[in-house]
Amino acid sequence: MLDPKLIREQIDTVRKGIARKKFTVDLDAVLAADERRRHAVTEFESARSAQNGANQEMAKLPKGSPEFQAKLAEMKALSAKVKELEKSVADADEAWRTACLSVPNIPDVSVPDGRAETDNVVASTWGDPEKLVSPAAKAHWDIAWFSKAVDFERGVKVTGAGFPFYVGDMARLVRSLIQFCLQEAGQAGYEEVHAPLLVNTASATATGQLPDKEGQMYHAQTDDLYMIPTAEVPVTNFFRDEILPLDALPVKRVGYTPCFRREAGSWGAHVRGLNRLHQFDKVELVKWVHPETSLSELESLRTDAERLLQKLNLPYRVLSICAGDIGFPHSKQYDLEVWAGGQKRWLEVSSCSSFTDFQARRAGIRFRDKEGKANFVHTLNGSGLGLPRVLAAILENNLQADGSVRIPEVLRPWYGKDSLNY
């Protein structure tokens, strides 16, 4: 959520930011709710103050004395009034909170203008497809042995669509990618965490999955737990409602988890094969940083993700996402898209975002500044990387004429050989 003071004091900045994001929010209603809430609070607190004072006087009177009895009757009325005012504070507060939750984060000034996906700006490209894509490239689902290596049919039998088995060398290739991503992140200074795969309502709310994106998560109803759609949720919530010491910042962490997404209503021809799954593996990078450094930390986060693709020798481009296309809680966002030479398409494999204090405010993650005051940190996260599409690009770009796939050198320490075939 946005800083209430910012809405109150710099309404024009907020208005402009929201307009750039192409959101429609009734800010006047938010301001009115804020006004109502403050009024209710003031009324309640003065009544409560009177009650506290009178109660202290009563404590000094002998119980059952005439003075005590007289006071008692008087206090009953005040008590009823306090209860009533307390209720109206609760109502006003909830209305205000709900209104505040409808306000998106405002985009950073460096975010390009634009309405939709087509307005995103290509910030950079790396790798020449002519050189890095094999002439034998095919869409990965057209590779002769693909259904043996990634078994969708058995997945359907055992679970349902979008839950494939990786079999044999393919399973080892997936594990190699996980190891590679984790090792690289470790060398870049990220501390590894192995996180819970189910989270409670409070966690899903803090990172913004609830209430709006409820339908995107699998829900274990008996225990009211949600299967994580990304490691961002448990990893970010690690510090929920905590105050970090100044010298702890920046905190950089990396977590590998499977991710579970219902992807309701988003299936079609363009999401064949590994392009979109209900369960997939992802290594996630998360940072908690001092507010002054969040823009430069975003750049280094993006660099950390890019390095992986470079070492894998996969051509990619970096998109600077336009104001109209960045998400509700985002301040600034880069997407990394890998070139899948068989499909001849760009596939998003990483999204690196800064949330400024928007998420930290919602999750209650703060740090103690030089003066000893508690302030909200800035949070950032980015995939490093989402695996199935990277896998797709490796399979397609490195497909040889003999039907085998050449394995990138950086994966061989874990994979154990130089090619994949069935």
Next chain:
RNA sequence: GGAGAGGUGGCUGAGUGGCUCAAAGCGCCCGUUUGCUAAAUGGGUAUACCCCAAAAGGGUAUCGAGGGUUCGAAUCCCUUCCUCUCCGCCA
């Protein structure tokens, strides 16, 4: 899952209806004092919100969470979450 015991400030821990809008100790910060280290001693030491143009100042809330009883709740009642001990089950 069953039985029992608990959840109090950064930590330890007192506190069974008003004398606690949380004692004391530890830690931390600031000062005083004595060659240094250290000790002694005084003071300070949470978070959020509200009032106030700001500062100064004042107020309210928070004793796991949520309800309730009461003029008044850390304290009594209910619900719920969590921790510990024992039992059961179990990769």
